[in-house]
Amino acid sequence: MDSAMLRVLFGHRIEKLTLPSGIPETMEELNLAIKQTLSITDNFSLQYLDPDFGDFFTLNSTAEITHKATIKVVTINPVVLSLYPLPLNDSYDESFTSEQSHDPASTSSTVQDSCGSCESSSESSAIISASSSLQKKPWPTDFIIPRFSVETEMILERANEVYRKEGTLLTMPNIKSDILEKLAQSIYTYTPYPSLQNRLSVAEALIKAHPCLKDPGSSSGVIGWQNSIKYKMANYRTKLRGFGIPDVTCNALKHKCPADRKSAKNVKKAKRAEVNYLPPYPAGENEQSLEKVREELVTESKKKNNENVVKDQMSKTFALRRHEIINLCPTVRAMKDRWPALFDPSQINAEFQRTTTVLLEPKFMSALDRHTPKLLMLFRAKGGALGRRLEIIMELLQDSVHSSIERTREVVLRCLIEYLGEQGGHLIKEFNDKENLEELEQLIMAITVTPKPGASTSNSLKNIGIVIEGVEVITGLGDIARACSLLLGLTYALNLDYPTQLKYTFEVFQKLFLELDDSKLSSKVQSLKSKLQA
Structure with a gap:
């Protein structure tokens, strides 16, 4: 079957979608391909460009599109109702309420009982309510500069015109605070701890949108803004801690144990592109x-044909689970006792998507x-002792009897570990029988391969499992x-460090295969x- 390409419009993005197997037969397959390519987490519908009318129509069947057709992704934003208790002076922050009601990052309806105490300020109520429904988003390829206040927008519009005509930069420091406040609010929807590269991308987007704001002290015009954003985000996190926002409160000194009470030590923040690292x-x-x-989930997970109930309860308890994992650092055995459903392969995939918004197994296998x-090709071109080791591993591909896509993937992964200068035996542990329990209990993190009764060299007759901290978590x-993809998923779900002796292998899994x-x-x-x- 010939491959096909589609032109996909998604907001301000225009992407080329390559479909190696041609146009999918079902809308579900097409939706999945688009979701993986564009990393879309929200619900969406599709429209296609009709050549007869020159306009977009709702796409109901893949039969309506052909090779090189143009389709548009239309996200379906949920309706969010936010109610806040009015303080005694009957005033409240209307701008925040309006902004929250239209926040596309909100993923569920939020209703707050207005009969609560009116002693707290309207600002506190608004921020805490916002934190309850706010879901972080992946850092965008192109950062979108938010709208500033009316007067700031007017000043910038005029200053940009002057800059285009005369090259004169804006020298009005009084609007800088408004700009930085809006930028901080927008940055926080992605991460409370933006990296240097994140801050530079924001500064570059700001200068591109408003060239009159270039920093005269640097050739790029962004260094001064990058530093200002850095200090503004630190101040903004301090402000949020006052309202108990968990992903910044966890790093306050009073919430750390005495041994860790240094501001730069044991900072609990996303380190591997976790989007929802510590949600409220x-x-x-x-x-x-x-x-x-x-407790209900533990009972439900023991029942058969109960996947939907377990899935809903796992989603509802996601924040509780993350608070336990990040703040209490329980053992894997304790997590298996308290959250048995978490170690089901389908739930590992779901947990990974909740944490990163990325589909785990489909994207890993596709990459x-x-x-x-x-x-x-790289493996076959390698010479020396490494080349001979790789050649021995690749001999498995010559066995036409047992050749399969699973066998090919295994060979590639085994060779990849060796190619990166690491040892496959550190990740994949093969046992001749089930009697080596003492050795199994010594494993920190490994994939185990044990024979089934009547086993031969075929993987179909082998039992493949995962062991973490001496506990066999999956069989x-x-x-x-x-097993490799699920092990990576468990390191995210349990907030585990990668094994030192396999750091390059896991870096490839995360950064090259999953692009995190x-x-x-x-x-x-x-x-x-x-x-x-x-």
């Missing part, structure tokens, strides 16, 4: 109410398959590639990426 509790819920749901031809997996935080690579992985793109 859902509106109307607290630790006690969610604990009751967790692995896409890079396989080039990787095999009965079908292949090594799936892929802007900063080690020299070894950057070299591999360059070769794959050559």
Whole structure:
């Protein structure tokens, strides 16, 4: 079947979608391909450009589009109702209420009982209510500069016109505070701890939108703004801590144990592109109410054909689970006892998507398959002792009897570990029998392969599982590639560090295969990426 390409319009983005197997037969397959390519987490519908009318119409069937057709992604924003208790002077922050009601990051309706105490300020009520429904978004490819106040927008419009005609920069420091406040609010919808690269991208977007704001002290015109954004975000986090926002409150000194009470030590923030690293509790819920749901979840997870109930309860208790993992650092055994459903493969995928907004297994396998031809070429071209080791591993591909896509993926992954200068035995542990329990209990993080009764060399007769901290958390997996993706998912779900002896392997899994935080690579992985793109 011939491949097909589609032109996809999504907001301000225009992307080319390549479909190796041609136009999908069903809308579900097309929606999944678009969701993975554009990393869309919201609900959406599709429209196609009708050549007869020259306008977009709702796409109900993939039969209505052909190769090189143009389709548009239309997100479906939920309706959010926010009610706030009025203070005694009957005034409240109307601008915040309006902004929150139209916040596209809000993913569920938020209703707050207005009969609560009126002693707290309207600003406190607004911010706490916003935190209950706010879901973080992945950092955008192109940062969108928010609208500033009316007077600031008027000043900038005139100053930009003067700059285009005369090249004169704006010298009105009194509007800088308004600009930085709006930027901080917008940045926080992505992360409370923007990296240097994040801050530079915001500064560059600001100068591109308003060239009159260039910093005269640097050739690029953005260094001064980058520094101002850095200090503004620090002040903004301090402000949010006053309202108990969890992803910044956890780093306040009074919330750390005495041994860690240094501002720069043990900062609990997203380090691997986690979008929802430490989310607030859902509106109307607290630790006690969610604990009751967790207890029900343990019971429900023991029942058969109960996937939908378990899925809903896992989603509802996501914030409670993250608070336990980030703040209490429980053992894997304790997590398995309290959250048994978390170690089901489907729930690992769901938890990974909740944390990063990225589909785990589909994207991992798709990237692995896409890079396989080039990787095999690199492996075969390698000489010396490493080349001989890779050749021995690749001999498995010559066995036509047991050849399959799963076998090919396994061979590529085993070779990849060796190619990166690490040892496959550190990740994949093979046992001849089930009697080596003492050795299994010593494993920190590994994929285990044990024979089934009557086993041969075929993986279909092997039991593949995952062991973390000496605990066998998953068994009965079908292949090594799936085990690798689920192990990566568990490191996110349980906030675990990568094994030191496999740091390059997991970096490839995360940054090359899943494209999470892929802007900063080690020299070894950057070299591999360059070769794959050559």
